[in-house]
Amino acid sequence: MKKCAVIKLLIAGMAVILMVSVGVGCGTDGLSTTKIANGDALLSIQYKIESPKVKFDIDDVTLDFSYGHSGNSIGLGQHYDAEGKDNYILSCFAVYFCDELYVSSFTDYVHSDYRSIDNCYFIKEIMVEAFHSDNYLNERKMDLLLRRRTIFSHKEEMTVPRGVFERENGKLAFQVVGINYSIKDKCYIVEHLSFISVYYEYLDSQTIVLS
Numbered sequence: 001m002k003k004c005a006v007i008k009l010l011i012a013g014m015a016v017i018l019m020v021s022v023g024v025g026c027g028t029d030g031l032s033t034t035k036i037a038n039g040d041a042l043l044s045i046q047y048k049i050e051s052p053k054v055k056f057d058i059d060d061v062t063l064d065f066s067y068g069h070s071g072n073s074i075g076l077g078q079h080y081d082a083e084g085k086d087n088y089i090l091s092c093f094a095v096y097f098c099d100e101l102y103v104s105s106f107t108d109y110v111h112s113d114y115r116s117i118d119n120c121y122f123i124k125e126i127m128v129e130a131f132h133s134d135n136y137l138n139e140r141k142m143d144l145l146l147r148r149r150t151i152f153s154h155k156e157e158m159t160v161p162r163g164v165f166e167r168e169n170g171k172l173a174f175q176v177v178g179i180n181y182s183i184k185d186k187c188y189i190v191e192h193l194s195f196i197s198v199y200y201e202y203l204d205s206q207t208i209v210l211s
Contacts, residue, residue, distance in 0.1 A: 030050070030051055030052045030053060030054065031049065031050060031051040031053075031054050031063070031198070031210055031211070032048070032049070032050045032051075033048070033049050033196065033198060034046070034047070034048040034150065034196075035047045035048075035194070035195075035196040045067065045068070045069055045070075045176060045193055045194045046066075046067065046068060046069070046070065046138050046150050046152065047065070047066070047067045047174065047194075047195070047196035048065070048066040048067070048150070048152060048196075049063055049064070049065055049066075049174065049196060049198055050063065050064040050066070051063045051064065051210070054209055054210045054211060055203070055207060055208070055209050056207070056208045056209075056210070057206060057207065057208075058162055058165060058202075058205075058206050058207065058208050059162055059206075060159060061159060061160040061162075061165075061172075061208055061210075062157060062158070062159045062160075063157070063158065063159075063160065064155060064156075064157055065155070065156055065157075065158050065174060066152035066154060066155040067136070067152070067154060067174075067176060068136035068137060068138040068152055068153055068154050069131070069132075069136055069137065069138065070137075070138060070140075071137055087182050087183070087184045087185070088180040088181060088182050088189060089180065089181055089182075089183070090128055090178055090179070090180055090191075091128070091179050091180065091181040091188075092125045092126060092127055092128060092179050093125065093126040093127075093128070093131045093176050093177065093178055093179065094114060094115075094122060094123075094124070094125045094126070094176070094177055094179050094190070095122075095123040095124050095125075095126070095174075095175075095176055096120050096121060096122055096123060096174075096175055096177065097120075097121040097123060097160055097161055097164050097172065097173065097174055098119055098120045098121060098164060098172075098173050098175075099119065099164055099165075099166055099167065099170055099171070099172065099173065100170065100171035100172070100173040100195075100197045101119075101170070102119040102120055102173075103173045103175060103192075103195050103197070104192040105119070106118070106119075106120055106190055107177065107189075107190045107191060107192035108189060108190070108191075108192075109189070109190070110185075110187045110188070110189060111187060111188045111189070111190065112186075112187055112188075113188075114179050114188045114190055117190070121161040121163065121164060123158065125179070126176075131176075134153065135153055135154055136153060136154045137153050138150050138151060138152050138153060139151040139153075160172055165200055165202070165208060168201070168202055169199070169200065169201040169202065170199075170200060171197040171198060171199050171200065172197060172198055172200050172210075173195045173196070173197045174195060174196050174197070175192075175193070175194065175195035175196070176193060176194075177190050177191055177192055177193055178190070178191035178193060179191075198210050198211070199211045
């Protein structure tokens, strides 16, 4: 009898967990999207975008962004100068917003200033040592339903620049890229790694809906 009672209790407990799990996220109007992507340099970069709402004033599309890596140090792609010499070094990482149309259009080109690139909105730079630290290190853990979840170490609130929403509908993109610098040529090459995007649509001239 005691054994049967324990089994029934376990079954009831699992049922409660399942009901709670199904209820979270299904009965809300918020936004939550996650992407695990392998970059060209064999570094896994994870992104997550969250918001308790999906409708925004165009001047205040403020969301929670989580991002980081899985523990591997990023390498450097080969970028050659006019003489065929690879003289670039990884100087930092940079965070950008843009329309998905331009997500990789500015990479592998030489730039005099990576903070000012057409159609791309520079947000900030992160030093190499800082990005490789535990502050941006993510973990993969099992939840109670034996599903693997990414636990982000870094999360920050950011407002998407209005200029990103240049079409009636499209996708806003958020990405972290590698910035390679040539001491010899005094210029930069942006190395595309991966990105996350969210669909947007205008309700009227001042209102955006995300999905």
